[in-house]
Amino acid sequence: MDPVSVAGVASIVGGKVHFQGEEREVGSVAIHSDRLQADSLFFALNGVTDGHRFVARALANGAIAAVVDEARLAELPAGQGTLIAVADPLAALQAMAVWWRRQLSSTTFVAVVGSNGKTLTKDALVGLLAGHRTTYGSPGSYNSQLGVALSVLQCPKDVPVAVIEAAATEPGEMARLKRMVDPHAVVFTNLGSRSGQNFGSRDEHARELLSMAAGLPEDGWLLMGEDDPGVIAQARQIVPERQIQKDALPRLTRQRHVERSSLVRAALPDGTEEDLLVATPSPEVLKDLELAMGAATLLGMRGADLLAAVADYTPPSTRMQMWRRPDGATVVGELANIDPLALSSALRTARSLMGAQGRTLMIIGDPLAGLTAETAEAMARCLRAENVQLVCGLSADTHGLIEAALVGSDVRVHRFADEDRMRAFVATELRPDDVALVHVPRDTMVTDSWMHLVETAAATRLYVDLAAVKDNVAAFRKLVGPHTKLMGVVKAEAYGTNPVTVAHTLREAGVDWLGVATADEGVALRRAGVQMPILVFLAVPGDLDRLVRNRLTPSLYSMEMYDAACRAAAGSGRRLDVHVEVDSGMHRSGLYPEAAIELLGKLRGHEHLRLAGLMSHLGCPDDPDEDDLTREQLKRFGSVCAAAAELGFEDVVRHTAATAATIRFPEARYDMVRIGLGLYGLQPSTATSSLITLTPGVGLVSRIVEIHNMVPGERVGYGGLFRAQSPDTRIALIAAGYYDAVPRAFRKVGYVLVNGRRCEIAGTISMDSMAIDITGHPDAEVGSDVLIFGQYAGFSTPIEQAAAAMDTVSHEVLTQVGPRVQRIFTQH
Numbered sequence: 001m002d003p004v005s006v007a008g009v010a011s012i013v014g015g016k017v018h019f020q021g022e023e024r025e026v027g028s029v030a031i032h033s034d035r036l037q038a039d040s041l042f043f044a045l046n047g048v049t050d051g052h053r054f055v056a057r058a059l060a061n062g063a064i065a066a067v068v069d070e071a072r073l074a075e076l077p078a079g080q081g082t083l084i085a086v087a088d089p090l091a092a093l094q095a096m097a098v099w100w101r102r103q104l105s106s107t108t109f110v111a112v113v114g115s116n117g118k119t120l121t122k123d124a125l126v127g128l129l130a131g132h133r134t135t136y137g138s139p140g141s142y143n144s145q146l147g148v149a150l151s152v153l154q155c156p157k158d159v160p161v162a163v164i165e166a167a168a169t170e171p172g173e174m175a176r177l178k179r180m181v182d183p184h185a186v187v188f189t190n191l192g193s194r195s196g197q198n199f200g201s202r203d204e205h206a207r208e209l210l211s212m213a214a215g216l217p218e219d220g221w222l223l224m225g226e227d228d229p230g231v232i233a234q235a236r237q238i239v240p241e242r243q244i245q246k247d248a249l250p251r252l253t254r255q256r257h258v259e260r261s262s263l264v265r266a267a268l269p270d271g272t273e274e275d276l277l278v279a280t281p282s283p284e285v286l287k288d289l290e291l292a293m294g295a296a297t298l299l300g301m302r303g304a305d306l307l308a309a310v311a312d313y314t315p316p317s318t319r320m321q322m323w324r325r326p327d328g329a330t331v332v333g334e335l336a337n338i339d340p341l342a343l344s345s346a347l348r349t350a351r352s353l354m355g356a357q358g359r360t361l362m363i364i365g366d367p368l369a370g371l372t373a374e375t376a377e378a379m380a381r382c383l384r385a386e387n388v389q390l391v392c393g394l395s396a397d398t399h400g401l402i403e404a405a406l407v408g409s410d411v412r413v414h415r416f417a418d419e420d421r422m423r424a425f426v427a428t429e430l431r432p433d434d435v436a437l438v439h440v441p442r443d444t445m446v447t448d449s450w451m452h453l454v455e456t457a458a459a460t461r462l463y464v465d466l467a468a469v470k471d472n473v474a475a476f477r478k479l480v481g482p483h484t485k486l487m488g489v490v491k492a493e494a495y496g497t498n499p500v501t502v503a504h505t506l507r508e509a510g511v512d513w514l515g516v517a518t519a520d521e522g523v524a525l526r527r528a529g530v531q532m533p534i535l536v537f538l539a540v541p542g543d544l545d546r547l548v549r550n551r552l553t554p555s556l557y558s559m560e561m562y563d564a565a566c567r568a569a570a571g572s573g574r575r576l577d578v579h580v581e582v583d584s585g586m587h588r589s590g591l592y593p594e595a596a597i598e599l600l601g602k603l604r605g606h607e608h609l610r611l612a613g614l615m616s617h618l619g620c621p622d623d624p625d626e627d628d629l630t631r632e633q634l635k636r637f638g639s640v641c642a643a644a645a646e647l648g649f650e651d652v653v654r655h656t657a658a659t660a661a662t663i664r665f666p667e668a669r670y671d672m673v674r675i676g677l678g679l680y681g682l683q684p685s686t687a688t689s690s691l692i693t694l695t696p697g698v699g700l701v702s703r704i705v706e707i708h709n710m711v712p713g714e715r716v717g718y719g720g721l722f723r724a725q726s727p728d729t730r731i732a733l734i735a736a737g738y739y740d741a742v743p744r745a746f747r748k749v750g751y752v753l754v755n756g757r758r759c760e761i762a763g764t765i766s767m768d769s770m771a772i773d774i775t776g777h778p779d780a781e782v783g784s785d786v787l788i789f790g791q792y793a794g795f796s797t798p799i800e801q802a803a804a805a806m807d808t809v810s811h812e813v814l815t816q817v818g819p820r821v822q823r824i825f826t827q828h
Contacts, residue, residue, distance in 0.1 A: 001100045001153055003027045006065050006082055009041060012099045013067065013092035015084040024064045029096065029153055031146070033058035034474050035510035038485045042066040043093045045146070051089070056080055061474075062482020067092050090145065097152040097180040104155060107136075110163045110295065111181045113174075113209045114189030114225070117288045118143060121189050121225070122165045124292035127527050128309040129161060132301050134551055134572075136162040139531055140504070143167040148177050154531055156551060158574055161299060166212060170198040174211045183220070186213040187295050188235070189288065190226045206234045213239050221245050221298055225291040249294035250306065252278075252286050262286060266293075266310060268303045276307070279314045283348065289313070314527070329358070330435045343379055346437060347386035358433030359389040363426055364399060365419065366439055371398040373405075380405035390414070390429070392422050459735035460702040461822045463792055464497045466505045468697030469679050473509040476675055479692055480662065484669050485653065486510075487535065489676035490525070491517035496741070496817040497698070500528040501825055502679070507532055515674055519543035522552040535579060535613070538589065544568035548576055555615065557581040557589040562599055562609075569608035578603075579613030582640045584633040584656070586619040593636050597643045604647050613653040614641055618668065621661035622685035630661070634668055641670075660684035663691050681791075682810045683800055698799070699790030700817065702736035704754070704782050707774070716771050717763030730774045732759075734786050737768040741817035742788055745806040746770075749797075753787040754780045756795045789813070 003025035010017050027039035033054035036042065042058035044051035044066055052075065055066045059081035068076060070085035086092040101109070112122045119141045126137035136159045138151035143165040155162050164181050168174040191206055199205040210231075213222045216239065223245045224235060235244055253265040255275070262280060267273045278286065289310070296306055332346070347360065362383065371379075379402055383391065390412045393399035403413045416422040430436055476486060488506040490499040503514055503525055514532050516522045519539045523546060526534075535553045536543075541564035547554050548568045556562050556578050569576035580599055583590035591599060596614075603611045616637040620626035637656050644652055654670035659678035661668040664687060681696040683689045708731045710716075710724035716731055724731075734752070736742050744765045751758045752772055759780070762771040774780040787795050789802040803810045 001027065001096075002103065002157065003039070006084070009065070009067075009096070010084050013084065013086050013095045015067065015086040015092060016070070017065075018073065018083045018085055019078050019081065021065075021082040026064050029093065029150070030058070030063065030510060031093075031150075032508070032510070033061060033063075034470070034477075035508055036061050036063055036477070036482070037510050037512045038062065038483055039064060040510070043089050044068045044072075045089050045093075052076065055083070061477065090149075093153075094145070094149045094176060094180055097149040100155070101152050101180060101182055104157060104162070107155070107159055108161050108185070108299070109181055109183045110161065110185045110187060110299070111178075111183040111212050112163060112165045112187045112189065113167070113212050114187075115191050115205075115209075117189040117225070117284065117291075118165045118167065120285055120288040121187060121291050121295075122163050123529055124289045124313065125163050125187070125295050126529070127313050128292055128296045128306065129299065129301065130523075130526060130550055131309050131312070132296070132305055132549075133160045134549055134574075135159060136531060136551075137529060138164045139507070139529060141165065144169075145173060145176060148180050152180050159551065168208050171204070171208055174208050178212050178214070181212070183212065184217055185221050185223070185295070185298065186210075186216070187223045187291060188213075188226055188231075189291060191228060191231050203230065203234060206231045207238070210235055210238050213243075216243060223249075223291065223295050223298060225287070245294065245298060249297055250290065252290040252293070254283060254286055257281055266307060268306070269297070270303055272303050272307070274307050276311050278310065329430050329432055331430075332435065332437045344382045344386060347382065347388065358431070358435060360387060361390045361392065361426070361430065361434060361436040362388050362439065363422070363436055364391065364393040364402075364439045365422075367394070367396045368398040371401060373401050376401035377405045380409070380411075383411055384409050392416070392426055392429075394419070394422065459705060460700070460740050460820070461824050462497070462741075462817050463699045463701060463790070464502075464680075464823060464825050465695075465697040465791070466501070466825055468681055468695040469502065469505050470509040471695040472679055472681050472697065473506065473511060473675075475692060475694060476662065476673070476678060477510065480669050480673055483671075485512040485655075485672035487513040487515050487655065487672055487674040488679060489515040489658070489674050491515065491521060491537070491676075492815045495676060495680060495811065496814040497680075498823050498825070499525060500530065501823075503528075503530045503532065506679075513672065515676075519546050519552065522547070523550050526550045526552070537581075545571070548572045548574075553577050553579060553612065555579045555581045556599065557583075557591065559591075559595075559599070562602070565609055566606075575608055575610050577610050577612035579615050579653075580611065582614065582616040582637055584616040584618075584636040584640075585629065586617050586633070588617065590616060593640050596640050600640075600644055600647055600649070604649070611644070611649050611652055613655065613672075614644060615654070616640075616656040617658070618656060618661050618665075621657070621664055621668070622687060624687050630665065630668075634665070658684075660688055663688040677810055677814075680814070682814075684810075696791040696796065696798070698814065699792035700736075700741060700788040700821070701792050702734045702740075702786045702788060704732045704774075704780060704784045704786060705735045705769075706733040707731070707780075707782060708733070715763075718766065719764050722763035722771065722773070726775070728775060730777075730780075731762050731771050732774045732780060732784075732786075734770050734772060734788075735768070736786075736788060736821075737766045737770055739767050739818050740821050741813070742770055743806065743816070745808075746788075746802070748807075749789075749802045749805040751797075753795050753797055754784055756793075759786075 026041040028037045030036045030040040030042050040063050042063040044055050052072045055076055065082035067084045067089050073085050112118050126135050129135040136155050142151045148166055151164050166177045221243050222239045248269045251267045255263045262278050264276050264278055266276050393415045395415055395417050488511040490502055494502040514534045517538050522534045522536050537555050539554050541560050544564040545568050581590035582596045583592050618630055618633050621630050641654050653672050655672035657668040657673045659675050662673040680698045681694040710729040712724050714724045716722040738744055747761050751760050757777050759772040759774050762773045789797045789799050799810045803813045
């Protein structure tokens with residue numbers, strides 16, 4: 001949102017300012033005291049976690065001000081910063097959203113409402129429109145009273161279309177959401193198979209959801225994905241008949257399942273038909289995609305462009321995660337939903353993956369709070385209809401309702417006192433070609449049961465601790481202070497982890513920008529619903545049109561990039577923000593200082609381009625022996641920054657420091673720092689380790705798959721470099737080799753850890769395996785975990801140490817983790 005003064009905020013939210021501190025402008029909002037951007041306004045929300053307990057912490061972490069409940073003002077310490085007292089902090093946040101929505105008069109807002117399929121439909125619509133026009137979509141499932149407010153406030157000012165998801169769980173909620181969204185159009189997905197528990201009837205629930213469409217503008221429309229005549233009748237009472245769109249829209253007909261995709265027949269209103277392969281096995285996802293195609297058509301997308309977009313569209317991973325085990329069994333993780341319609345969808349998707357063989361198992365790892373006997377009966381009918389053979393649950397009363405409803409059926413039910421016992425049973429029960437649907441709680445996608453099943457599917461795993469990533473962001477925020485922005489660098493698959501998962505974590509942690517190397521990396525993040533500002537370091541001139549459409553900011557490192565940016569921005573009809581890269585002495589990319597200053601002259605008053613940033617990159621900030629060179633680079637970059645100021649440029653974000661320079665050179669921090677390796681708790685060099693404490697967050701782990709008892713003189717591996725010396729020599733084979741990020745040079749490291757005990761590497765490392773000497777370690781057995789490098793289960797083999805032994809850097813070690821290594825994300 002546009003910067004606004006503290007007094008301006010108070011006026012918008014109807015509050016009173018207390019303890020006025022330093023006068024700074026607000027440019028973002030935050031609800032977590034440790035996840036603040038450099039210009040954040042903190043809202044102390046009343047809820048399960050009382051935000052007022054964290055006001056002092058938020059102000060200490062750099063919040064410009066805190067919005068608090070006026071009834072709690074006396075409890076809060078005076079003199080620590082600026083407070084804005086209001087009657088209700090959540091209502092104040094919503095008032096900010098209403099204010100910002102009014103500034104976006106040129107943006108067409110589309111609201112997506114319904115019981116199921118909102119997120120998939122919203123994401124599909126944003127994905128389809130991305131190649132047609134710049135489009136903003138609300139993050140993830142931000143559809144609540146809080147989520148919609150945050151979604152609207154994060155919407156950029158100049159996007160032509162914004163798609164916002166909205167959900168009502170009780171009567172009257174939609175009216176508050178409607179004031180914030182103020183839509184031009186509404187997409188109604190469906191009502192589901194049951195009314196919300198806080199609504200007296202399906203009709204009442206339908207009226208609440210459809211009220212988002214009341215009073216649409218003259219050229220507005222309501223697109224119905226629901227065929228129920230009663231719901232259609234409700235829509236006609238709220239919206240004029242001419243605004244209800246249902247017919248003469250694109251249609252998808254599924255023809256057959258192809259591996260994890262579907263071959264579909266797409267039919268457009270103009271009579272055009274085409275066969276397309278869509279990357280999903282789920283008929284429900286196809287239905288959501290069809291609805292999104294209808295909305296895209298109503299928003300003016302041409303048929304040929306639409307078909308091309310559908311052919312290129314990959315549904316993002318949202319509720320469901322799928323894994324195929326080596327033995328052929330499939331494990332599907334699904335966020336728990338007690339709506340029988342959603343359960344049927346998940347089960348059908350799971351069954352479509354297994355082909356003609358195998359059984360379907362359902363593992364319920366969630367207590368299913370709020371489940372009634374009526375809904376349990378409906379769930380039981382779904383389980384029988386979808387031919388589920390086995391249900392595993394807990395001793396919770398709600399699971400007992402499901403068991404009672406299945407009495408007399410062919411479905412076996414086993415209930416357990418705890419997840420450990422259920423986990424052990426499932427591990428022995430799951431057979432080749434089975435499909436196991438794991439029903440897990442929201443926000444705990446990786447439960448113990450799920451983790452166990454995944455781990456049995458992959459011997460070699462890269463663990464990424466997202467809590468550690470957040471801790472490291474907080475450490476850097478504390479180091480650089482509240483006025484310096486943070487960029488999280490997620491290029492190269494986020495250093496070999498997963499850019500989408502890490503990007504969403506960084507957003508939650510309060511990071512201001514993301515950095516990627518290529519246009520493809522940036523576009524992939526946008527398609528996955530990442531809405532943060534993204535800087536592309538090394539786009540090429542042919543990428544500029546895609547950058548503009550996807551709201552990606554290019555770095556202009558050459559005059560060719562400048563010319564391409566001019567053409568792309570002029571063709572789009574809107575101004576494009578750019579960063580200019582200065583080659584201050586590293587001689588990798590960028591314009592020499594004189595050429596950079598010349599380019600700044602071209603940008604001054606430019607009709608289509610706006611200078612938003614100046615950047616450079618330092619070559620040796622991690623090496624104290626080269627500090628003179630680093631300071632010379634900073635001097636050259638400073639001369640360009642001074643020239644920009646003389647030319648009258650304002651609000652330019654200057655940045656030159658990556659992780660090492662951020663730690664060692666305070667003068668290099670300027671307005672923003674770029675953190676890559678440090679996000680994972682890794683030190684760039686020994687020169688930085690004493691200056692900041694970071695939390696290690698990654699670990700490469702494999703498993704012993706075979707053990708050999710050796711005879712003295714016997715040799716191991718290619719070249720026979722290891723020779724058994726004693727009759728009790730035991731050699732273990734680990735299922736990880738140089739294809740999995742254990743290069744042959746890792747032999748120089750000399751050891752791995754088994755149950756925390758050091759075991760020497762035995763001979764040459766192969767493509768798919770390596771051998772270790774477990775002589776004298778009787779607790780090492782087939783199945784034992786082996787820590788190759790990093791942090792795992794309380795044990796540590798520093799990646800920095802391993803990299804140094806191999807004469808390389810931690811960056812290379814991490815980014816070469818192979819594709820068959822399972823990435824597992826934890827929140828420890």
